[in-house]
Amino acid sequence: MIRRFFVVGMLTATVFISCKDNSKQENTDNTNTEQTASKDIVTESLTNQEGETLKMSFDNSKGTAILNFKGETIELSQEKAASGIWYKNDQYELRGKGNDISLKKDGKTVFEHEDDKVDVEVKNNNGDVLTMTFNNTAGTLKAYLNGGEQIDLEQKKAASGIWYENDQYELRGKGDSYILKKEGETLFEN
Known part of the structure; x- marks a missing residue:
């Protein structure tokens, strides 16, 4: 008799836990669907x-x-x-x-x-060419050193002149003079 109660109790617990786990799985699936839809x-x-x-x-x-x-x-x-x-x-x-x-x-x-964009190209004494597209509306800069990879920078508030940076690069300038640095090392200066 005790054995029968034990078996019935175990079966009931198993069914209860199984239903509870399915409920959690369904809720997880619905949450992921909502997050994906909001990203679209x-x-x-x-x-x-x-x-x-x-x-x-x-x-x-x-x-x-x-x-x-x-x-x-x-x-x-x-x-x-x-x-x-x-x-x-x-x-x-x-x-x-x-x-x-x-x-x-x-x-x-x-x-x-239309965003206010300005294209600038400068050369230094070493023959290096820095090509830049300033998007004054968005506060962004796309820079290319010697036609290389695109460097995307965000505008920062400068005391005077200009200042743009990202996690690796920094560009500062005043008038027609520009300095481009990567992780503190100067790559371009005119």
Whole structure:
């Protein structure tokens, strides 16, 4: 008799633990799905020279974009672009690359935003060439030393002149003079 109670108790405990583990597994799977879905949605807001704001929400998993412009909500479908982005519907078309965006309504441009970019190329006495693209709107810099790898830097607040850095590189400059360092060692100076 005691043996029967023991066996029944063990079976009940096994079923209970098994159900509890399945419940945890289902909850874990749902959480991962929600996190993945939220990573597929990207929001962006840009302002043009007239002070108008275009709010954009891109759902990469569905290939759609929801825009809010002048109080109007616009839903667009993604098209295949050679480069950058391209979304459209029967009335609107959104194209762009990076932060450079153009929204057209019935073929007429109704919103346009372009970042303020400046290209600079300098040489030093050793013949080294430093090519730089400053994005003044985003506060970023893309630099190339002697045509080598792209170095991406973020703008920092400088007492005077300019200062950009990342975890390895630092660029400082004033006027037409620039110093590029990697981990404290000077790579370029003019």
